[in-house]
Amino acid sequence: MSVFALVDGNNFYVSCERVFNPKLEGRPVVVLSNNDGCAVARSAEVKALGVKMGMPWFKMQDLARRHGIVALSSNYELYADLSSRMMSILGRYAPEQEIYSIDECFLGFDGFQRYDLMTYGHDMRQTVRQWVGIPVCVGFATTKTLAKLANHCAKKGLTGAEGVCDFTRLNEQEIQELFTRIPVGEVWGVGRKLAERLEERGIAHVDALRRSDAKVLRREFSVVLERTVAELNGVSCLGLDEIAPNKQQIMSSRSFGKYLHDLEPLEQAVASYMAIAAEKLRRQQSKAGLVQVYVRTNPFAEHLPQYQQGLSAPLPEPSDDTLRLIKVARWLLKKIYRPGYAYQKAGVVLMDLQETASLQRSLFAHNPDNERLMEVMDRVNAVWGRGTLRCATEGLQKEWSMKREKKSPNFTTRWDELPEAY
DNA sequence: CTATAACTCTCAA
């Protein structure tokens, strides 16, 4: 029997901000999404004030004024850097590690009997807290889904101990008692819709879900839910994925800092997004066979005329060349562009991805990609920062680029952003 | 008709 741990940073983005600004400790803090749109991370204090995940910033301004909520733009460079430090520490605690997202990872143990898991979990917590400054919670169990749930219990302190929860030491009766108190929506893979449908059928808490008939669930819902229930019963269906497979599609999209009406700034945005997507594409050493572009107005602005459209085109042969990809994208954009609308967002998608290595024979025959140029661009930009070398089509001013008015400095990755006091 | 492609929906962080 093997054991999994799920380790997760508490309110991760907020905790990252607090590492470098201890004055935020104890205060209500939110980190906002791109364009300072809505809450994507909340401190305990701000949750207590009733600020929900995804709540738009403008809707909490009253609350913010009254209670002195600190709102920060998201600073992904900073979070990514702290994440990688946290992950490398956690990686030492187990033979296997799957980095599941920026703020959480699974650990895989084989001969777990050697450890007292509670002590082990507290050790992880303490070390990460001391070395990186981020508070984490740890859940142990025999399947990934259960480990996720154990982590949830650790966060809520449902099993006594602060920050650590080990399901493997609970007996059947304790599990039942515990699971009866957890709503079904807390289970990994059960989102809003599914939770609603389950509740309609009287399956309101995790224990009820765990006891449901697998065949019925499969028929009425899906294979996915059937698997989830098996995992809740201790039957491990999901293994650890230590190496992330290459992406099957790469997308880059963003809302603009203000509405765009004309074709030209839209072209700049699409070119900029394509530059980002193409860079990711080359990093995983793939080429794209299909390019898609889409634009849309703001669906929330009901008083404005609405329009959204996407269009894709296959390439004559797969490419990873930013210049070529931008050309196709601009051509697609011209096709879908309609004057008279207030555009709020655009995006590009690279699809039908294939490994560059497996294409080399045809490359030799006829390869119009600017290979050397891309190599130089990537290397220069890696050292001097994204956008140091870029296409003129991307525009110089980028007056459409996103709002980030409340961003903290990149403390760990940019000398020039370090405040004097440090 | 089947096999596959294309699209839609759901979920997650």
Added chain:
DNA sequence: CTAACGTTGAGAGTTATAG
């Protein structure tokens, strides 16, 4: 002053289309 609501990716299931 007003208006202001994220991004990226996967997978399953459904529908459309090709052969």
